[in-house]
Amino acid sequence: MERYFEASTEIEKSVELLYQIEDKEERQLVLEKIFTSSYMKEYRDHQHMRGIHHFENFGKGDPDNICELNTDFFINRGICNVFPNGEQNIVQAKYHKHNFIEFIYVYRGQYIQFINGVKYVHNKGDMCILNTNVPHRDGPIHRTDFIIYLCVEKKYFNKEQLAKDKLYKEFVWLLSNQEERQNTNRDYICFRAKEDKLSEVIKAMAKEYHEKLPGYQNLIKGYMERVLYTLFTYYEREFVSEQIEKVENRIFLEIDTVMRRKVEDITRYGLADLFYYSPDHINRIIKQNTGETYSAYIKQLRLEKARELLIEDKLSINEIIKRLGYNNKTYFYKIFVSKYNLTPKVYKERIIDGKNTY
Template structure:
C-alpha cells in the first residue's frame, strides 16, 4: 500500500460508517458481548479486553491483510459511531491524523487537534464523541508488555535524556492516567504514522521488525515534542528546564564537569547540584556515570574498539575503576557483556 492508497482508505466511508451516518443513535451489538465494571464516581462502564478488540478487528471486513502481531493492533476510529464510556486492559495510543475530536477522559472533556497524540494507560474511563467525516483518528492498542519488551526497553538505553523523559512521562501517568503530546508542528510524526500504517495494512518482509522500528521512531518524536514544549514553557517563565541541562550533559559527558555545566547555564555549582538532584533523583556524578556506561554498552555491541579504547573514549582514565563500575551496574565484565551480545 502506498501513501495515496492509504489516504484513500482512511478517508473513504466504510459500510459501517455509512450506516452510522444514516443512523446516528445506533449502538453497535459489539458492546452486548462485553463485561461491565463498576468504577467509583463513574458507575458501570464497559470493559474492553485486548483479545476482544483483536477479535473485532479480525472480523472487520473493511480491513484486510492486517499484520497478526500478538501484542499490537491498529485501527481507524469508526466515524459517526457512538462509543459508550469504557475502560480497557491494554495501553491505547490515539493519533489525530486529520480534523479534530472531543474525548471525555476521567470526566474531563478534551479537544484533540491534528497532530495531537494521547496515550491512555489501563483502566482509565473514557470515550470519544462521534467523529465527523473529515475527522481521522488512528487507534493503536498495545499490550503493556510490548512497552517493556520492545520499545521502552530499547529507548531506555539511548541516554540520560531519554531515561529522564520516559520517567517523567511514567510519573505523569501514575499508571492509571493519560498524557497528551502536542505534535501539531511535527510533519515528521504524521509521516512516520503514514509509513507505519502502509506497512501494517500491507505487511511485507520483516513486518514485525519494521513496525517495531517505526514505533520507536514515533515515540522518539513524542519525546522530542515533550522536551521542546517543556523547554518553551520554562523559557516563558524565565527558567531553565532540567531537560536542557541533561541534553547538554549527554552531548558532553566525556569531559564536562559540574563547574563547566554550571558556567554554561549561569548557575552556581552548588545550586546546579541541588537542581539536578531534585529534578532527576540522581547526583551529577551518577548522571555522568550512567551516560558513560550506556555509551560503553553501545560501543561494546557495535564497534571493534578494545575495552581500553572504549574506556578512554567515554572519559574514564582509570580502566580498573571502569571495570568496577561496569560490573556493579550490569553484573558482568565488559568482555562478558560483549561476548553475550555477539552470541545473540
C-alpha cells in the first residue's frame, strides 16, 4: 500500500524536519519544499479552502472556508502529526468541515478523531463516513498508523438506485437530509470491524487511482459500491444525526477547556484559529452556553485563576497580575474587588490566617 502514497511519506519527512529547525531561513527553505511538493500540488488540484488560496493559511477561523472538492473523487493518506518532541501539528489538529462526504479507513494502527465534539477511537479495519459540514478534527497520527481518506462528492452516488435497497437507508439519509432539512443536521456513521473485510478492496482502489490506466474511474466507482455493501452487510455501525445547536454546545466544552488551560494568554482570535470558527462565532457559542460574552467570560476565568494562585501563595500579587496578562494594576484590583468584595492583598491575608473568605 505504501508505494501508492510515496508523496505523503516524503512530505512527512519534511514536516518532521521543520519542527527540528530553529533557523528562520532554513525553516523557510523547508516550507517552500513542502508547499511545492508533489503531495501539495495534488492536494491543491483536488481540494481547496473557500476564500483561501494558500494551504499555509488553512483554518484561519472563517466559517466560510469550508474544504471543497474540485473533482468527484479523491483518495489521500493521513499525514503523521506527532513528532519527536511529542507535539502535535496544530494544522492537523484543527476542527474543519467539508462540502463532500468523507470515508475514513484505518488500514493499519489506530485513528483518534473528534466528531461534533465527541472523541472516537477507530482501530484497524474500522471506517467512518462523515456527511458534509460535520465539524471534526484529527487526533494524533503516528508513523505506525496508516489512515486512508476517500473524499467523494454526493453526486458521485446514485441516490435513487441506493434508495431501492433498505440496506443503505442510513447512507441515503446522509445523501439527502441536508437538502430536505435545510442543512441543520450534522450526520455521520461509524463502522466497527469484527474482521477487516475492506483492506483488499481499498488497496485495489488505491492502485487504480495511483496508476490511472484507462477505465480506472469506472473501476473505482465499482469498488465504492463494494465498500458500501461490505460496510452495511458485515460491520457493526453507529449512526449519529445531531442538530447543530447540540454540536456547538458540546464543542463549547472543548473551548472552555482550552480557555481554562491557557487562561493567561488565550484570545478570541486564537480560539477561532484552533476551532475553525470566526471570532464572532466563538463569541456566540460562549454566550449561548454561559450567558456572557467572550470578554466577560475570560475575565471571570482569569479572576478564578488569580484566586487559585493567591491560595497557593507561591507568587506575589504583582507576579500574579503580570502572569494573567494585566498591565493595569488598578484595573485588576477594581475587578477583583467587584467579584470577591476584598482586595487581593486582604484576600491573601485571610487565606494565610485561615479565615473563610466567603
